[in-house]
Amino acid sequence: MSNEQQTITVSRIIDAPAGDLFHLLSNPERHHEVDGSGMVISDEKTNRIAAVGDVFTMNMHNAKMGDYKTDNHVTGFDHNKLLAWQTAVAGTEPTGWEWVWELQALGSDSTEVTLTYDWAKVTDPKILKTVSFPVISKEELEESLNKLAAAVSGG
Template sequence: MSDTSISASRTIDAPAEDIFHVLSNPERHAEIDGSGMVQSDDKTDRITETGQVFTMNMNWDKMGGDYKTDNYVNGYQENKLLAWKTAPAGEEPPGWEWVWELTSQGHDLTEVSVTYDWSAVTDKDVLKQISFPAVSEEDLESSLGNLAAAVSGV
């Protein structure tokens, strides 16, 4: 763990394309989220390329309860990489990013890592309000466990 990011990884007994199929569907993100903040998708299409924006319904006490986020896809490589920068709905991303990386270890085995990186956050008010990291390494590990469970049900 660095001072500005946390990561977790896990080997999942599934092909990379099955895992990517779940990750690229925002409707499944509440099921995967280990922090409990993601409540539901706001009727977003499947992620298919960089430049897309998907909106999530969230809940977190530090944000006053229910709120929405816009997520700007800035990394996409089918079956290998999915990344997005998150912002409160209607705002520009203040600098934190989620990165999912998949490395095939054979036909039915994939190493999956998730990184939560806030190194680009420079706004002192944002840094004070959120007190990064907003999620823990344990939350990321729970997300990987949830993803493994979700993929086994594909």
């Protein structure tokens, strides 16, 4: 198992300041705009992400589970540089998969954005048996970066 892929990482340069990108990403109300998988429907009117330990709730949908909610536990926060969270079905604790957004300013109006989907910390045998990782494809992650670029320039 140690040789199996447990992360997918994509990067691209977006013509926007890191602060503008961070402002958008730290607002769960806008996450549906940057979801390349099509599973994020809306947020549950949670506050802006402000620190490690924050939890925000999202309304989700996919063919396998139908409509459901997730609680997203913030595991990384560095203003204008990093946002990370572990996802769990609402009302449960995270089981190990994590989303990491890294922003590297390349000047005042350009940022390298790296998005990592990491399921390396998933160790529960039941989850590993029932969930076929990766749930999200590299193409869907790349689409998230494309949608982020469009969302930041349009609003």
